[in-house]
Amino acid sequence: MSELTHIEYTGVRELRGPLVVVEGVRGVGWDAFATLSLASGERRHGLVLEVDRDLAVVQVLQDTTGMDRIGTRIAFSATPLRIPVGIGWLGRVCNGRGEPADGGPPVLGGTYAAVGGAPINPVRREPPNEPVLTGVAAIDVLTTLVRGQKLPVFSAAGLPHLELAVQIAAQATCGGEAFAVVFAGMGLTHADAAFVRSGLSERSAARELVLLLNTADDPVIERLLTPRLALTVAEYLAFTEGRHVLVVMTDMTSYSEALREVSAARGEIPARRAYPGYLYSDLASLYERCGRIRGRPGSVTVLPVLTMPAGDITHPVPDLTGYITEGQIVLSAEAHAAGTYPPVDPLASLSRLMRKGAGAGRTRPDHPDVAAQLIAALARSRQVRELADLIGRSALSPTDLTHLDLENAFRQRFLAQAMDENRSLEDSLGRAWDVLLTLPRSQLGMIPQELFDVREESASPRSGTDVPGAAT
Structure with a gap:
């Protein structure tokens, strides 16, 4: 920390919570570092919050508990706190x-x-x-x-x-x-x-x-x-x-x-x-x-x-x-x-x-589209759940029911994770694809056809990976 000046001030006017008000100071700037020496020999530290003419307000980092106005000496540095x-x-x-x-x-x-x-x-x-x-x-x-x-x-x-x-x-x-x-x-x-x-x-x-x-x-x-x-x-x-x-x-x-x-x-x-x-x-x-x-x-x-x-x-x-x-x-x-x-x-x-x-060259080419489609599908699932609460599950269409299934799959197969589980991005995106494919292809309009083709290719027995767009 910065060197302190050799001048020590003893004019403590007030102790107020974590603050010390010192009077009679000169050349003290805002945010200056201060060292407070107590009568017991203990040393505490603080920062200048405010300067008004010859008054300085110092916030004490160790609080003012046990301090006495009489016998407390304060020295100020010429610069703000440095570490x-x-x-x-x-x-x-x-x-x-x-x-x-x-x-x-x-x-x-x-x-x-x-x-x-x-x-x-x-x-x-x-x-x-x-x-x-x-x-x-x-x-x-x-x-x-x-x-x-x-x-x-x-x-x-x-x-x-x-x-x-x-x-x-x-x-x-x-x-x-x-x-x-x-x-x-x-x-x-x-x-x-x-x-x-x-x-x-x-x-x-x-x-x-x-x-x-x-x-x-x-x-x-x-x-x-x-x-x-x-x-x-x-x-x-x-x-x-x-x-x-x-x-x-x-x-x-x-x-x-x-x-x-x-x-x-x-x-x-x-x-x-x-x-x-x-x-x-x-x-x-x-x-x-x-x-x-x-x-x-x-x-x-x-x-x-x-x-x-x-x-x-x-x-x-x-x-x-x-x-x-x-x-x-x-x-x-x-x-x-x-x-x-x-x-x-x-x-x-x-x-x-x-x-x-996110995307090609950073995460994976399919990442932005998969994320956007998953968010859109979850938004639709939430609407369907609210509708089911009003009219009953039996009144829902088959497509609406698949959206309810997607919400459950999202929580169980994608969102749920152990506190010490470190999932790779490949694993996470693979799970996102699995959740999305609980819906009919007609409901996945935000994903380009070429990404489906890549996924089908990569999932074939000749491929060494089951995720689309994986780096080789």
């Missing part, structure tokens, strides 16, 4: 402040980078056009994740979003290219933190993972720092080391609630549901740090996970996230109640960049 970055982060488990939680030494790096980061110049952005395969069929086939994309997971309390996030982090690959995962957990219970560490132990041992865990009993301020640390580490690994990096951040609702708590402590005027008016720009400052830079190797892909209070997708956090990101993966309470994992709702989910990362 060491490098490949030394790979394989490490740290708390939300970046301090080791695995019993190892402090993380060192050859250079330092500002935690606040900087937006990528739009002129230098490279359009995303290559897939990140997660091993989860519903994502890889229907909402393909593309390198440099920001694609959130919308969930609700009680749904297995953490299990899905860990599975994606454990299985994701970029077709054999240098790859790493940065996992930032915010507001986790100790049981959830242990689950994350256990589920990602193999990837951590392979030095392909950076794990930052902020638990629910850690200071709330730390929760605001955790995703910024994760993205700072990811940017170095991507744009300097040339790796493709997937950043998984869960739960962004916990992050937003921490932001609301700090805003209330600062006495700011609240906006929707008491969240600060700058919630949109704050979330954007995180999500927009993903992408690819023209002329540089590597990419940063962001997968934020958030829970919608009471399943309300119009809640400020999912609502604003939807405006910033390029689609969403929505988990369904209905599918979860039926015992299906992962309980992805394919009709509510969308990847706006999927067409850039």
